[in-house]
Amino acid sequence: MDIALRDHVFSSLLQFIDLFTLFLSISIESYIFLHKWNPTYHLFPMSCMLLLPALQRLLSMHRQVYLVDFSCTKPPSRFRAPIPLLLEHLSLMKVFDDASVAFMTKIITTSGMGDETCFPPSLHYIPPSPTHQDCIEEVHMDLFPALEDLLAKTNLSPRDIDVLVVNCSGFCPSPSLSSIVVHRFAMRDDVKTFTISGMGCSAGAIGIDVAQRLLKVHRRSYAVVLSTEIMSTGWYSGRDRRKLLLNCYFRMGGSAVLLTNRREAKGWSKYRLVRLVRTQRAFDDKSYLSAIREEDSEGITGFSIERNLLTVVAETLRSNAVAVGTSILPLREKLRYGVMRLCNKAAAPDFRTAIKHYCFPSSGKAVMKEIGKGLRVGEREMEPGLMTFHRFGNQSSASMWYQLAYMEAKGRVERGERVWQLGMGTGPKCNSLVWECLRGVMAKEAEKGPWEDCIHRYPVGEGQEDL
Numbered sequence: 001m002d003i004a005l006r007d008h009v010f011s012s013l014l015q016f017i018d019l020f021t022l023f024l025s026i027s028i029e030s031y032i033f034l035h036k037w038n039p040t041y042h043l044f045p046m047s048c049m050l051l052l053p054a055l056q057r058l059l060s061m062h063r064q065v066y067l068v069d070f071s072c073t074k075p076p077s078r079f080r081a082p083i084p085l086l087l088e089h090l091s092l093m094k095v096f097d098d099a100s101v102a103f104m105t106k107i108i109t110t111s112g113m114g115d116e117t118c119f120p121p122s123l124h125y126i127p128p129s130p131t132h133q134d135c136i137e138e139v140h141m142d143l144f145p146a147l148e149d150l151l152a153k154t155n156l157s158p159r160d161i162d163v164l165v166v167n168c169s170g171f172c173p174s175p176s177l178s179s180i181v182v183h184r185f186a187m188r189d190d191v192k193t194f195t196i197s198g199m200g201c202s203a204g205a206i207g208i209d210v211a212q213r214l215l216k217v218h219r220r221s222y223a224v225v226l227s228t229e230i231m232s233t234g235w236y237s238g239r240d241r242r243k244l245l246l247n248c249y250f251r252m253g254g255s256a257v258l259l260t261n262r263r264e265a266k267g268w269s270k271y272r273l274v275r276l277v278r279t280q281r282a283f284d285d286k287s288y289l290s291a292i293r294e295e296d297s298e299g300i301t302g303f304s305i306e307r308n309l310l311t312v313v314a315e316t317l318r319s320n321a322v323a324v325g326t327s328i329l330p331l332r333e334k335l336r337y338g339v340m341r342l343c344n345k346a347a348a349p350d351f352r353t354a355i356k357h358y359c360f361p362s363s364g365k366a367v368m369k370e371i372g373k374g375l376r377v378g379e380r381e382m383e384p385g386l387m388t389f390h391r392f393g394n395q396s397s398a399s400m401w402y403q404l405a406y407m408e409a410k411g412r413v414e415r416g417e418r419v420w421q422l423g424m425g426t427g428p429k430c431n432s433l434v435w436e437c438l439r440g441v442m443a444k445e446a447e448k449g450p451w452e453d454c455i456h457r458y459p460v461g462e463g464q465e466d467l
């Protein structure tokens with residue numbers, strides 16, 4: 001049976017057992033009460049109710065996937081691209097006409113990006129002429145520091161890793177990105193490796209899906225998921241405005257996440273995977289063509305973002321949010337939303353009744369605010385996404401981990417609280433991860449990471465002076 005179907009059947013069964021036990025207990029209680037039986041008989045339904053959660057926990061224990069820890073690369077500050085310098089750089093590059101520079105200037109200055117985002121070395125040259133070797137070096141700079149930090153934090157050796165998944169949408173070298181990592185870290189000869197390419201900014205969640213499926217069939221294993229985007233290969237030097245947008249948003253970054261299915265890891269892991277929902281609309285022509293890599297009229301390759309992207313985002317997000325809401329929201333909120341829908345009053349349920357923290361796609365202020373509005377969340381829920389974009393730009397599939405690191409650095413994520421990481425990207429796809437925090441992050445841990453030297457300056461934004 002397909003794993004997703006098996007999971008669905010399993011959770012439906014648990015829900016059915018829940019309802020059945022509740023119904024049985026109420027019936028027995030009523031019967032005992034109406035027939036005035038001995039009060040000790042009340043113990044039976046009561047113990048059923050008490051034993052149920054323990055039974056459920058026992059049934060699902062061997063299926064849990066834990067997120068032990070994660071790390072994000074902090075690009076070296078020598079690669080910074082402060083906005084005034086960047087704008088000058090764009091005109092000095094001599095590859096863009098004045099109209100293209102003016103367009104990128106407008107997009108960058110209104111995007112909500114700050115002065116500390118980083119470009120890879122190849123793009124600091126005038127004119128940029130990224131070679132294959134430049135891209136390989138960028139992979140090293142984005143992924144190696146994150147994985148080194150993760151292994152150091154978790155006291156694991158590279159030889160402890162059983163599964164390795166690497167996400168990078170735009171750069172697909174041979175030997176593969178996962179081979180590059182195995183080579184650098186001298187991993188075992190039986191490590192199961194996967195490289196995900198062409199799957200866009202939502203591939204961070206796809207990588208987690210691949211890893212968690214493998215963890216369902218390989219007992220007592222450790223899986224590492226690495227995510228990055230290589231800018232050297234994605235840079236566009238033409239005049240097509242639809243392709244210039246990515247030059248404006250994408251910046252250096254990379255993340256490493258350690259997952260395991262070892263039961264004992266529950267004691268020291270940070271999160272437990274509660275739900276993973278993937279949806280896509282590649283079946284629909286309009287959606288499929290809304291974000292696509294292609295050549296322009298002059299034969300220069302770039303990634304086009306069409307004007308209908310926001311509509312497509314809304315449609316893709318809707319199907320994904322419905323699936324997440326169905327499985328996560330409390331019955332009370334589902335009922336309230338159902339009634340509001342009947343009265344044509346609410347566009348979305350209140351996800352805050354089930355999920356406290358949110359990581360949104362780092363697509364610039366305009367798109368992030370639309371997504372926040374669509375999900376009916378407030379400024380505080382959008383803050384990690386907006387601030388990550390301000391400090392680091394769009395790092396594609398890695399962005400969601402910088403956002404989680406932001407919340408941890410702020411000391412916001414407490415034990416028992418849930419985090420929703422939402423990835424959206426080409427395909428088009430919308431993928432959601434819902435995590436439950438197993439332990440609050442210690443102050444010492446929170447001080448480290450990509451935000452260590454700047455968290456005190458955030459949030460910044462409208463009404464406040466930018467950095």
Ligand SMILES: CC(C)(COP(=O)(O)OP(=O)(O)OC[C@H]1O[C@@H](n2cnc3c(N)ncnc32)[C@H](O)[C@@H]1OP(=O)(O)O)[C@@H](O)C(=O)NCCC(=O)NCCSC(=O)CC(=O)O
Pocket residue numbers: 107169199200201202241242243245246249291305306307308310363364366367424425426
């Ligand atoms: C382009 C936007 C800033 C437009 O925002 P707004 O609608 O608020 O602003 P606006 O309408 O005033 O538009 C500002 C200027 O941009 C122009 N404009 C808007 N959309 C455009 C498009 N798709 N192509 C070319 N130009 C465009 C407008 O005509 C206007 O120019 P003028 O002022 O001259 O009239 C926004 O939609 C945006 O940020 N989109 C990109 C989102 C993104 O990066 N997603 C990441 C996907 S990455 C991805 O998908 C990759 C992957 O997964 O692999």
